[in-house]
Amino acid sequence: MAYDIQTWVSVAAFTGGGMAMGFGAIGAAIGEGYTAASANEAIGRNPGQSGDIFKSMLVGQAIAESASIFALVIALMLLFTKYPSHILSVPVLLGAGLCMGLGAIGSGVGSGFPAGAACQGMARQPAMSGRLTTNMLIGSAVCQTPAIFSLVVSFILLFTDFSANPVSPTWAAILGAGISSGFGAIGSGLGGGLVAQASCEGISRQPLTVTPVTNVMLLGQAVTQTTAIYALLVSFILMFKSFPATDAIAPPMALLAAGICMGIGAIGPAVGEGFAGQGAVAWIARNEKYIADLTRSMLVGQAVAESTGIYSLVIALVLIFVV
Amino acid sequence: MEDLGRIHQIIVPFFGHNMTFNLEVMIMTWIVIFSLLCFGFLAAKNKRLLPGPLQVVGELFVVHLFALTEDALGEELSKKYAPLICALFMFLLLSNWLGIIPHLEEPTKDLNTPLSFGIMGFFIAHYAGIRAKGLKTYLKGYCEPMFIMAPLNVIGELAKVISISFRLFGNIMGGAIIILVVSYLTYSIITPPFLNAFFGAFVGTIQAFVFTMLTVVYIAVQVH
Numbered sequence: 001m002a003y004d005i006q007t008w009v010s011v012a013a014f015t016g017g018g019m020a021m022g023f024g025a026i027g028a029a030i031g032e033g034y035t036a037a038s039a040n041e042a043i044g045r046n047p048g049q050s051g052d053i054f055k056s057m058l059v060g061q062a063i064a065e066s067a068s069i070f071a072l073v074i075a076l077m078l079l080f081t082k083y084p085s086h087i088l089s090v091p092v093l094l095g096a097g098l099c100m101g102l103g104a105i106g107s108g109v110g111s112g113f114p115a116g117a118a119c120q121g122m123a124r125q126p127a128m129s130g131r132l133t134t135n136m137l138i139g140s141a142v143c144q145t146p147a148i149f150s151l152v153v154s155f156i157l158l159f160t161d162f163s164a165n166p167v168s169p170t171w172a173a174i175l176g177a178g179i180s181s182g183f184g185a186i187g188s189g190l191g192g193g194l195v196a197q198a199s200c201e202g203i204s205r206q207p208l209t210v211t212p213v214t215n216v217m218l219l220g221q222a223v224t225q226t227t228a229i230y231a232l233l234v235s236f237i238l239m240f241k242s243f244p245a246t247d248a249i250a251p252p253m254a255l256l257a258a259g260i261c262m263g264i265g266a267i268g269p270a271v272g273e274g275f276a277g278q279g280a281v282a283w284i285a286r287n288e289k290y291i292a293d294l295t296r297s298m299l300v301g302q303a304v305a306e307s308t309g310i311y312s313l314v315i316a317l318v319l320i321f322v323v
Numbered sequence: 324m325e326d327l328g329r330i331h332q333i334i335v336p337f338f339g340h341n342m343t344f345n346l347e348v349m350i351m352t353w354i355v356i357f358s359l360l361c362f363g364f365l366a367a368k369n370k371r372l373l374p375g376p377l378q379v380v381g382e383l384f385v386v387h388l389f390a391l392t393e394d395a396l397g398e399e400l401s402k403k404y405a406p407l408i409c410a411l412f413m414f415l416l417l418s419n420w421l422g423i424i425p426h427l428e429e430p431t432k433d434l435n436t437p438l439s440f441g442i443m444g445f446f447i448a449h450y451a452g453i454r455a456k457g458l459k460t461y462l463k464g465y466c467e468p469m470f471i472m473a474p475l476n477v478i479g480e481l482a483k484v485i486s487i488s489f490r491l492f493g494n495i496m497g498g499a500i501i502i503l504v505v506s507y508l509t510y511s512i513i514t515p516p517f518l519n520a521f522f523g524a525f526v527g528t529i530q531a532f533v534f535t536m537l538t539v540v541y542i543a544v545q546v547h
């Protein structure tokens with residue numbers, strides 16, 4: 001039984017939409033649950049502050065949810081928009097759904113950590129609740145960056161016209177681009193959340209250290225996002241480089257493998273860098289005098305943790321340009 | 324939706340080579356440069372003990388960025404590099420904010436701008452490292468922990484340039500694309516002031532700060 005192309009495009013749109021929202025629902029729910037658990041603990045510890053803590057819990061959860069809302073937007077666009085019946089629409093729709101769905105996991109979980117730490121900080125140090133909220137907002141917003149990268153890749157996939165490109169290697173390049181950015185965002189969102197959690201906790205413990213702790217938090221989060229940026233780079237190369245038409249199976253598989261390699265390879269280093277940043281930020285708050293030494297050892301540690309991500313990048317680039 | 328990620332270019336033939344100019348980016352860069360020159364001139368024109376509003380803003384930038392550089396580099400080196408860091412931050416900040424004004428675009432949206440700043444930071448950091456440690460110690464740093472690791476250390480250094488410039492580029496261009504797509508999907512009914520406030524003002528400020536901070540830290544890592 002043979003189906004026409006339009007049927008396959010619809011199948012891809014439904015599958016992609018389902019994957020976008022299905023995967024996208026994982027992260028934010030975990031993050032929000034963590035926030036709520038911390039808020040309960042905080043209210044139990046200091047019931048007098050329950051109003052403030054409750055408010056900050058809701059704000060933190062709203063930010064954690066934004067990654068899932070991105071996924072919902074992409075899922076709705078996949079379900080209710082009519083796409084051209086071209087064979088390349090199939091990988092585009094699958095890739096866009098997979099990219100946004102996977103990309104929302106890390107940021108959702110990660111944004112929950114600073115919100116939880118801010119709730120507990122308010123119970124511990126009610127006078128600092130304004131500064132804590134500001135710091136939590138900055139930290140959570142930076143955690144969303146990997147999810148925003150995934151959203152951008154999904155948008156570019158959906159709104160760029162690939163129909164002039166040869167079908168054979170392009171389908172793999174498109175799918176690889178989506179997978180790379182999608183998986184690549186998981187670790188960075190999670191790691192950035194760990195760093196922001198440490199900064200909220202540190203501010204509540206030692207309120208005088210707000211400025212250096214926020215600065216180092218931003219630095220740690222930025223370095224944590226490095227591997228997500230490599231994944232974005234690989235996605236961009238896969239989407240915008242023109243590949244010669246081929247009938248052989250090896251070149252498209254190499255492109256797909258490049259995306260998978262960079263995407264999965266980006267998860268671990270980013271979580272590890274997040275741990276490094278968490279430790280450094282937490283101890284800068286306790287021992288502000290040694291901020292220069294702590295920052296330097298954090299950066300060196302992160303650079304070493306990142307080296308496996310760089311290996312993935314090298315292999316992905318070799319797969320794209322050499323094979 | 325055709326202008327998704329498109330850049331207006333002018334291509335000039337020059338002795339058999341085609342020279343490509345990204346016209347829009349160049350104009351926007353000059354707008355940023357001129358506004359900064361005007362700001363600097365006006366802020367420093369009437370220096371008084373009781374500062375006027377522009378002088379306060381100028382002093383705010385200078386004091387905070389000098390303190391930031393001094394924390395990372397120490398007193399002696401910070402005198403040398405803090406003016407550069409100040410200029411870098413103010414340029415990036417204004418560049419990222421420029422997209423909020425309709426019909427103007429961020430120069431940082433084009434990869435060429437962040438990449439050139441990244442390469443500049445790379446050369447400055449390594450120059451500072453060689454000056455501070457001497458060539459021999461500097462080269463020895465690449466052979467740690469083993470001689471075989473040298474190529475990987477070099478790749479790691481080059482990857483820093485990629486990560487610092489793509490971080491800025493990805494954030495700013497990503498914001499621009501999201502604003503474009505959302506206004507297209509909603510037929511510009513929900514005009515994007517909130518999105519502009521988030522991606523232009525908030526993310527733009529954070530990314531300008533992160534870029535500046537990373538440049539300082541890269542110099543510090545090379546020097547120490």
